Amino acid sequence: MKDEINCTELENLTRFLIALGDDSVIYSHRLSEWCSNGPYLEEDIALTNVALDYTGRARLFYQYAAKLEDNGKTEDDIAYLRTEREFTNLLIHELPINDFAFTMLRQYFMDVFYCLYLQALSGSKDESLSAIATKALKESHYHLKRSEPWIKLLAQGTDESRQRILRAQAELENFTGELFLMETWEVQLVDQGIAVDRSLIQLEWERQVSAFLAESNIQFTQTQLQVSGGRCGIHTEHLGHLLSEMQYLQRTYPGMKW
């Protein structure tokens, strides 16, 4: 009986690590799509540097998951050889980059979210998780320093830039609710002091986002329509296309290395 409990615990932890890795790798891939398409060189470099930070996180989560699974699979197997339904990222990470306003508004939403989430996760009883979160938290604080001024600039800039921010907001509001929905197996990990209850940071996230957007005379309202399903592997139509690109090389030339 004792072994059975430990087995579920281990399974839950692995699942959790892969989900966090999926959030990061998918988001990183989206940001990397800006490479050579940024509005100007410095911003191009900034977008891809943020992407690099997220790749780093994904690698740390996947490496840890691979170590726990201990079945000979590596971080690369997890990233490149799973299908759409096996990915469990929260949906907001997989939405297409759209225009620069959309990319930066999502970045801002994610930055506020990760500053709160990683802060909480750094208190995890799991030492490795806590260490990864502590390291990543510093990066997210820095990302926020870049996304905030961009939102202000775009929202208070020209009519066109403001319209684009408002359009981005109308779309993103359908996906922010999922950030705070918990699966049963995640709740079990929260009870063990390993994971973080995301529903508990929702109020603070909304408070910060509303107050910040209000400075640019934008009202933040959580819409009734909330799309969800990412943590169960139910995705938007966009993820499959992303994976077909991201996994192309390993699917076409299995085992290919640098």
Place this chain on the structure above:
Amino acid sequence: MVKRSISEKRISVATPQFAKRKSHRESSKHQAVWSLLDEICDPELPGISIWDLGILVDVVRQDSRWTISIMSTYSGCPAVDSIGQDIAELMMRRGYEDTTVKFVLAPAWSTEMISPEGLDSLREMKIAPPDKDNRVECPVCQGSNTRLLSQFGSTACKALYQCQDCLESFDYFKCF
């Protein structure tokens, strides 16, 4: 434009975090290996050793087996893998055949871990060293009238600045 003379050169001060690292190194029995590892530099910052950058954490020996612990500056830093390889190769060449490079996550790296010599090397490379209050001084003319061009420079650990006095663009090593 007022230029400072060489005699007014900035003096780098050791932080408490660096002092802790230094005393750990000095108390180690394996001084020869620590000194050997001073030959390893960050490939993206040639001229600054992994010790000075603060990412060399520990040297441990168990029987004939050596374990070198290092950490990455940022979680996505691509240089860390090649630094690991450099260490393994150097150790092998100098006869420490059984060497493992271990990547540690905690404590998280911070610019406070950089040695005073490392800060001096940054200045020599015309990279402005990290400053807690983000007072970024031009590494070329020492002018303080500088502005941020981009929050990210040539690598994740640097931001891009421009001096308003001498108009030179330069990297600033982010305070992190």
